[in-house]
Amino acid sequence: MWESSEKVLEKLSAMKEDEIFYKTYYEARKSPLELKKFLAGLDPGDVKKRHLIVPEISPDLIPHVMDDQEYFDKNDRQSVFFSKHNRYTPAFLHKHVFFEVVYVLSGRCVQAIGLDTHPFCEGDFIFISPGTFHTMEVFDDNSIIINILLRRSTFRDMFTPLTYGNDLLSEFFSSGLYSSSQFQYMAFHSGKDMFLRNELLNMCAEWMEPDRYTDQILVGILTMVFAFLMRNYAGTLETSVSYHTNVPDDFLIMNYMQENLKDISLADVAKHFNFSVSYCSRLIKASTGVSFNEWKRTLRLRRAEHLLLSSNYTIAQISDFVGYANPESFIRIFKKEFHLSPTEYRKNKNRTLYLERVGKVGE
Secondary structure (H helix, E strand, O other), X not given: OOOOXXXXXXXXXXXXXXXXXXXXXXXXXXXXXXXXHHHHOOOHHHHHHOOOOXXXXXXXXXXXXXXXXXXXXXXXXXXXEEEEOOOOOOOOOEEEOOEEEEEXXXXXXXXXXXXXXXXXXXXXXXEEOOOOOEEEEOOOOXXXXXEEEEOHHHHHHHHHHHHHOOOHHHHHHXXXXXXXXXXXXXXXXXXXXXXXXXXXXXXXXXXXXXXXXXXXXXXXXXXXXHHHHHHHXXXXXXXXXXXXXXXXXXXXXXXXXXXXXXXXXXXXXXXXXXXXXXXXXXXXXXXXXXOHHHHHHHXXXXXXXXXXXXXXXXXXXXXXXXXXXXXXXXXXXXXXXXXXXXHHHHHOOOHHHHHHHHHHHHO
Protein backbone atom coordinates (compact mmCIF):
# COMPACT_ATOMS: atom_id res chain seq x y z
CA MET A 1 0.00 0.00 0.00
CA TRP A 2 1.44 3.38 -0.98
CA GLU A 3 2.07 6.10 1.57
CA SER A 4 -0.36 9.02 1.63
CA SER A 5 0.22 11.92 -0.72
CA GLU A 6 0.95 14.13 2.28
CA LYS A 7 3.75 11.81 3.48
CA VAL A 8 5.29 11.60 0.00
CA LEU A 9 5.16 15.40 -0.37
CA GLU A 10 6.77 15.80 3.03
CA LYS A 11 9.67 13.58 1.99
CA LEU A 12 10.07 15.31 -1.36
CA SER A 13 9.99 18.77 0.24
CA ALA A 14 12.70 18.00 2.81
CA MET A 15 16.07 19.60 1.97
CA LYS A 16 18.60 16.83 1.43
CA GLU A 17 22.25 17.14 2.42
CA ASP A 18 23.37 17.91 -1.13
CA GLU A 19 20.63 20.53 -1.53
CA ILE A 20 21.76 22.29 1.65
CA PHE A 21 25.30 22.31 0.25
CA TYR A 22 24.15 23.69 -3.11
CA LYS A 23 22.01 26.38 -1.46
CA THR A 24 25.01 27.57 0.56
CA TYR A 25 27.10 27.53 -2.61
CA TYR A 26 24.38 29.43 -4.50
CA GLU A 27 24.27 32.17 -1.86
CA ALA A 28 28.08 32.41 -1.76
CA ARG A 29 28.25 32.91 -5.53
CA LYS A 30 26.42 36.22 -5.16
CA SER A 31 29.58 37.85 -3.82
CA PRO A 32 33.20 37.41 -5.02
CA LEU A 33 34.48 37.58 -1.43
CA GLU A 34 31.92 35.10 -0.06
CA LEU A 35 32.58 32.71 -2.95
CA LYS A 36 36.32 32.83 -2.27
CA LYS A 37 35.74 32.03 1.42
CA PHE A 38 33.31 29.23 0.57
CA LEU A 39 35.68 27.56 -1.89
CA ALA A 40 38.61 27.88 0.53
CA GLY A 41 36.63 25.93 3.13
CA LEU A 42 35.83 22.99 0.86
CA ASP A 43 37.51 19.60 1.01
CA PRO A 44 38.20 18.63 -2.64
CA GLY A 45 38.23 14.98 -1.63
CA ASP A 46 34.73 15.24 -0.14
CA VAL A 47 33.48 17.10 -3.22
CA LYS A 48 34.72 14.29 -5.45
CA LYS A 49 33.48 11.53 -3.15
CA ARG A 50 29.95 13.01 -3.13
CA HIS A 51 30.09 13.81 -6.88
CA LEU A 52 29.14 17.43 -6.17
CA ILE A 53 29.08 19.88 -9.05
CA VAL A 54 31.54 22.65 -8.19
CA PRO A 55 33.17 23.84 -11.43
CA GLU A 56 35.82 25.85 -9.57
CA ILE A 57 37.01 22.73 -7.71
CA SER A 58 36.29 19.70 -9.90
CA PRO A 59 35.20 20.57 -13.45
CA ASP A 60 35.98 16.97 -14.38
CA LEU A 61 33.04 15.77 -12.26
CA ILE A 62 30.43 17.62 -14.31
CA PRO A 63 28.42 14.90 -16.12
CA HIS A 64 28.24 16.50 -19.58
CA VAL A 65 27.20 13.29 -21.33
CA MET A 66 24.96 10.84 -19.50
CA ASP A 67 24.47 7.30 -20.70
CA ASP A 68 22.37 4.34 -19.61
CA GLN A 69 25.15 2.87 -17.49
CA GLU A 70 25.04 5.79 -15.05
CA TYR A 71 21.44 5.00 -14.08
CA PHE A 72 20.63 1.51 -15.35
CA ASP A 73 22.57 -1.63 -14.56
CA LYS A 74 23.28 -3.39 -17.86
CA ASN A 75 22.53 -6.72 -16.18
CA ASP A 76 19.27 -5.42 -14.77
CA ARG A 77 15.95 -5.17 -16.62
CA GLN A 78 15.07 -1.88 -14.95
CA SER A 79 13.34 0.43 -17.41
CA VAL A 80 12.58 3.55 -15.38
CA PHE A 81 14.68 5.74 -13.08
CA PHE A 82 13.07 8.34 -10.81
CA SER A 83 14.77 11.18 -8.96
CA LYS A 84 14.04 14.60 -7.51
CA HIS A 85 16.17 17.33 -9.06
CA ASN A 86 18.40 18.81 -6.36
CA ARG A 87 17.38 22.41 -5.82
CA TYR A 88 20.13 25.03 -6.22
CA THR A 89 22.32 22.73 -8.32
CA PRO A 90 24.47 24.93 -10.60
CA ALA A 91 23.09 24.90 -14.14
CA PHE A 92 25.41 22.88 -16.37
CA LEU A 93 25.19 22.06 -20.06
CA HIS A 94 24.58 18.37 -20.70
CA LYS A 95 22.86 15.84 -22.90
CA HIS A 96 22.00 12.16 -22.52
CA VAL A 97 21.44 9.08 -24.64
CA PHE A 98 18.09 8.26 -23.04
CA PHE A 99 14.73 10.02 -22.99
CA GLU A 100 14.04 12.29 -20.03
CA VAL A 101 10.62 13.36 -18.80
CA VAL A 102 10.51 16.28 -16.36
CA TYR A 103 7.42 16.91 -14.24
CA VAL A 104 6.97 20.13 -12.28
CA LEU A 105 5.17 18.89 -9.18
CA SER A 106 5.20 22.33 -7.56
CA GLY A 107 6.77 25.73 -8.13
CA ARG A 108 8.75 26.32 -11.28
CA CYS A 109 11.97 25.67 -13.15
CA VAL A 110 13.83 27.26 -16.04
CA GLN A 111 15.36 25.15 -18.79
CA ALA A 112 17.75 26.35 -21.46
CA ILE A 113 17.07 24.01 -24.39
CA GLY A 114 19.13 24.63 -27.49
CA LEU A 115 19.14 28.37 -28.17
CA ASP A 116 16.08 29.27 -26.12
CA THR A 117 15.27 29.64 -22.43
CA HIS A 118 11.93 28.20 -21.33
CA PRO A 119 10.04 28.75 -18.05
CA PHE A 120 7.93 25.84 -16.83
CA CYS A 121 5.52 25.79 -13.92
CA GLU A 122 3.33 23.48 -11.85
CA GLY A 123 1.70 20.70 -13.87
CA ASP A 124 4.08 20.90 -16.85
CA PHE A 125 5.44 17.71 -18.41
CA ILE A 126 8.55 18.17 -20.57
CA PHE A 127 9.82 15.38 -22.82
CA ILE A 128 13.49 15.94 -23.76
CA SER A 129 14.90 13.98 -26.68
CA PRO A 130 18.26 12.16 -26.59
CA GLY A 131 21.20 14.28 -27.74
CA THR A 132 19.59 17.62 -26.87
CA PHE A 133 21.80 20.19 -25.12
CA HIS A 134 20.03 21.63 -22.09
CA THR A 135 20.40 23.00 -18.57
CA MET A 136 18.07 23.11 -15.58
CA GLU A 137 17.61 25.87 -12.97
CA VAL A 138 15.68 25.34 -9.74
CA PHE A 139 16.69 28.12 -7.36
CA ASP A 140 14.07 28.27 -4.60
CA ASP A 141 13.02 26.15 -1.62
CA ASN A 142 9.44 25.49 -2.70
CA SER A 143 9.84 23.97 -6.15
CA ILE A 144 9.79 20.19 -6.55
CA ILE A 145 10.91 18.88 -9.92
CA ILE A 146 10.73 15.17 -10.74
CA ASN A 147 13.07 13.62 -13.32
CA ILE A 148 11.93 10.41 -15.00
CA LEU A 149 14.52 8.65 -17.13
CA LEU A 150 13.52 5.99 -19.65
CA ARG A 151 15.73 3.59 -21.55
CA ARG A 152 15.43 4.05 -25.31
CA SER A 153 14.09 0.51 -25.59
CA THR A 154 11.41 1.24 -22.97
CA PHE A 155 10.41 4.46 -24.70
CA ARG A 156 10.22 2.60 -28.00
CA ASP A 157 7.99 -0.12 -26.57
CA MET A 158 5.66 2.44 -24.99
CA PHE A 159 5.38 4.84 -27.92
CA THR A 160 5.88 2.88 -31.15
CA PRO A 161 2.08 2.74 -31.67
CA LEU A 162 2.09 6.54 -31.67
CA THR A 163 4.54 6.81 -34.58
CA TYR A 164 1.95 5.74 -37.17
CA GLY A 165 -0.18 8.89 -37.17
CA ASN A 166 0.16 12.02 -39.25
CA ASP A 167 0.14 14.66 -36.52
CA LEU A 168 2.76 16.52 -34.49
CA LEU A 169 2.77 13.90 -31.74
CA SER A 170 3.64 11.07 -34.11
CA GLU A 171 6.35 13.23 -35.70
CA PHE A 172 7.92 13.84 -32.30
CA PHE A 173 8.03 10.18 -31.34
CA SER A 174 9.19 9.06 -34.80
CA SER A 175 11.99 11.60 -35.04
CA GLY A 176 13.13 11.06 -31.46
CA LEU A 177 13.40 7.33 -31.98
CA TYR A 178 14.60 6.93 -35.52
CA SER A 179 16.18 10.02 -37.07
CA SER A 180 19.02 12.51 -36.61
CA SER A 181 16.67 15.40 -37.36
CA GLN A 182 14.74 15.54 -34.14
CA PHE A 183 12.48 17.56 -31.93
CA GLN A 184 14.43 18.96 -29.01
CA TYR A 185 11.56 18.85 -26.57
CA MET A 186 7.80 18.53 -26.24
CA ALA A 187 5.82 20.00 -23.35
CA PHE A 188 2.26 19.57 -22.11
CA HIS A 189 0.73 22.07 -19.68
CA SER A 190 -1.70 20.23 -17.40
CA GLY A 191 -2.02 22.93 -14.76
CA LYS A 192 -3.43 21.68 -11.46
CA ASP A 193 -4.86 18.44 -12.82
CA MET A 194 -5.24 16.40 -9.62
CA PHE A 195 -5.47 13.04 -11.38
CA LEU A 196 -2.02 13.50 -12.94
CA ARG A 197 -0.57 14.94 -9.74
CA ASN A 198 -1.82 12.00 -7.67
CA GLU A 199 -0.52 9.45 -10.17
CA LEU A 200 2.93 11.08 -10.08
CA LEU A 201 2.89 11.00 -6.30
CA ASN A 202 1.91 7.31 -6.45
CA MET A 203 4.91 6.69 -8.69
CA CYS A 204 7.17 8.53 -6.26
CA ALA A 205 5.81 6.43 -3.39
CA GLU A 206 6.45 3.27 -5.41
CA TRP A 207 10.01 4.39 -6.15
CA MET A 208 10.69 5.15 -2.48
CA GLU A 209 9.69 1.63 -1.39
CA PRO A 210 10.61 -0.62 -4.35
CA ASP A 211 10.24 -4.34 -4.72
CA ARG A 212 10.55 -6.74 -7.66
CA TYR A 213 7.30 -5.47 -9.20
CA THR A 214 8.16 -1.77 -9.02
CA ASP A 215 9.53 -1.38 -12.54
CA GLN A 216 6.48 -3.02 -14.12
CA ILE A 217 4.12 -0.89 -12.05
CA LEU A 218 5.97 2.32 -12.97
CA VAL A 219 5.87 1.52 -16.68
CA GLY A 220 2.15 0.77 -16.40
CA ILE A 221 1.33 4.03 -14.62
CA LEU A 222 3.53 6.05 -16.99
CA THR A 223 1.80 4.56 -20.02
CA MET A 224 -1.58 5.56 -18.59
CA VAL A 225 -0.34 9.05 -17.64
CA PHE A 226 1.09 9.72 -21.10
CA ALA A 227 -2.09 8.51 -22.81
CA PHE A 228 -4.15 10.75 -20.49
CA LEU A 229 -1.92 13.71 -21.35
CA MET A 230 -2.31 13.20 -25.08
CA ARG A 231 -6.07 12.71 -24.83
CA ASN A 232 -6.73 15.74 -22.63
CA TYR A 233 -3.86 18.17 -23.13
CA ALA A 234 -2.80 17.85 -26.77
CA GLY A 235 -4.12 21.38 -27.25
CA THR A 236 -1.50 22.74 -24.84
CA LEU A 237 1.40 21.12 -26.69
CA GLU A 238 4.51 23.17 -27.40
CA THR A 239 7.65 21.86 -29.08
CA SER A 240 10.76 22.84 -31.02
CA VAL A 241 12.82 21.23 -33.75
CA SER A 242 16.59 20.96 -33.97
CA TYR A 243 18.93 19.40 -36.49
CA HIS A 244 21.68 17.40 -34.86
CA THR A 245 24.80 15.85 -36.25
CA ASN A 246 25.77 12.32 -35.30
CA VAL A 247 29.43 13.31 -35.03
CA PRO A 248 30.48 12.86 -31.36
CA ASP A 249 32.76 15.93 -31.51
CA ASP A 250 29.78 18.30 -31.46
CA PHE A 251 29.30 18.15 -27.70
CA LEU A 252 33.01 18.50 -26.96
CA ILE A 253 33.03 21.68 -29.03
CA MET A 254 29.94 23.10 -27.31
CA ASN A 255 31.43 22.40 -23.90
CA TYR A 256 34.81 23.87 -24.86
CA MET A 257 33.09 27.05 -25.99
CA GLN A 258 31.18 27.34 -22.75
CA GLU A 259 34.31 26.86 -20.63
CA ASN A 260 36.34 29.41 -22.63
CA LEU A 261 33.57 31.87 -23.38
CA LYS A 262 35.42 35.04 -22.45
CA ASP A 263 37.82 35.14 -25.39
CA ILE A 264 36.93 32.18 -27.62
CA SER A 265 37.18 32.42 -31.41
CA LEU A 266 36.29 30.00 -34.18
CA ALA A 267 39.99 29.69 -35.03
CA ASP A 268 40.74 28.77 -31.38
CA VAL A 269 38.12 26.02 -31.43
CA ALA A 270 39.35 24.62 -34.73
CA LYS A 271 42.96 24.62 -33.52
CA HIS A 272 42.10 22.94 -30.22
CA PHE A 273 40.35 20.04 -31.98
CA ASN A 274 42.70 19.90 -34.97
CA PHE A 275 39.86 20.71 -37.37
CA SER A 276 39.83 23.08 -40.28
CA VAL A 277 37.97 26.31 -39.61
CA SER A 278 35.41 25.53 -42.30
CA TYR A 279 34.71 22.03 -40.93
CA CYS A 280 34.41 23.37 -37.39
CA SER A 281 31.99 26.05 -38.57
CA ARG A 282 29.80 23.48 -40.35
CA LEU A 283 29.81 21.20 -37.29
CA ILE A 284 28.64 24.00 -34.99
CA LYS A 285 25.93 24.98 -37.46
CA ALA A 286 24.77 21.36 -37.72
CA SER A 287 24.64 20.98 -33.92
CA THR A 288 22.98 24.27 -33.01
CA GLY A 289 21.26 25.47 -36.18
CA VAL A 290 23.11 28.81 -36.04
CA SER A 291 26.55 30.21 -36.78
CA PHE A 292 29.50 30.19 -34.37
CA ASN A 293 29.10 33.90 -33.61
CA GLU A 294 25.38 33.63 -32.95
CA TRP A 295 25.83 30.63 -30.66
CA LYS A 296 28.64 32.44 -28.78
CA ARG A 297 26.42 35.49 -28.38
CA THR A 298 23.60 33.32 -27.02
CA LEU A 299 25.88 31.65 -24.48
CA ARG A 300 27.26 35.01 -23.36
CA LEU A 301 23.83 36.56 -22.85
CA ARG A 302 22.58 33.45 -21.05
CA ARG A 303 25.52 33.60 -18.62
CA ALA A 304 25.13 37.37 -18.17
CA GLU A 305 21.43 36.95 -17.38
CA HIS A 306 22.23 34.35 -14.73
CA LEU A 307 24.92 36.53 -13.12
CA LEU A 308 22.62 39.55 -13.05
CA LEU A 309 19.93 37.63 -11.17
CA SER A 310 22.10 35.52 -8.88
CA SER A 311 25.08 37.70 -7.90
CA ASN A 312 26.16 41.14 -6.77
CA TYR A 313 28.79 41.54 -9.48
CA THR A 314 28.83 44.97 -11.13
CA ILE A 315 27.71 45.43 -14.73
CA ALA A 316 31.34 46.09 -15.70
CA GLN A 317 32.48 42.85 -14.01
CA ILE A 318 29.74 40.81 -15.70
CA SER A 319 30.58 42.41 -19.04
CA ASP A 320 34.20 41.32 -18.59
CA PHE A 321 33.29 37.82 -17.36
CA VAL A 322 31.24 37.06 -20.46
CA GLY A 323 33.74 38.47 -22.91
CA TYR A 324 32.77 42.08 -23.59
CA ALA A 325 35.75 44.37 -22.98
CA ASN A 326 33.55 47.44 -23.40
CA PRO A 327 30.60 47.58 -20.94
CA GLU A 328 28.75 49.96 -23.27
CA SER A 329 28.79 47.31 -26.01
CA PHE A 330 27.52 44.70 -23.56
CA ILE A 331 24.70 46.99 -22.38
CA ARG A 332 23.67 47.75 -25.98
CA ILE A 333 23.61 44.06 -27.01
CA PHE A 334 21.81 43.00 -23.82
CA LYS A 335 19.16 45.69 -24.23
CA LYS A 336 18.58 44.72 -27.86
CA GLU A 337 17.88 41.13 -26.78
CA PHE A 338 15.90 41.70 -23.57
CA HIS A 339 14.44 45.17 -24.21
CA LEU A 340 15.79 46.26 -20.82
CA SER A 341 19.20 47.45 -19.72
CA PRO A 342 21.17 45.06 -17.45
CA THR A 343 20.50 47.38 -14.50
CA GLU A 344 16.77 47.49 -15.21
CA TYR A 345 16.68 43.74 -15.64
CA ARG A 346 18.47 43.19 -12.34
CA LYS A 347 15.98 45.40 -10.45
CA ASN A 348 13.31 42.85 -11.18
CA LYS A 349 13.77 40.68 -8.08
CA ASN A 350 10.42 38.91 -8.38
CA ARG A 351 11.07 35.43 -9.74
CA THR A 352 7.60 35.15 -11.27
CA LEU A 353 8.10 38.32 -13.28
CA TYR A 354 11.50 37.02 -14.29
CA LEU A 355 9.95 33.84 -15.62
CA GLU A 356 7.41 35.83 -17.59
CA ARG A 357 10.23 37.91 -19.03
CA VAL A 358 12.17 34.79 -20.02
CA GLY A 359 9.07 33.45 -21.73
CA LYS A 360 8.85 36.58 -23.87
CA VAL A 361 12.52 36.34 -24.77
CA GLY A 362 12.14 32.74 -25.88
CA GLU A 363 9.19 33.49 -28.20
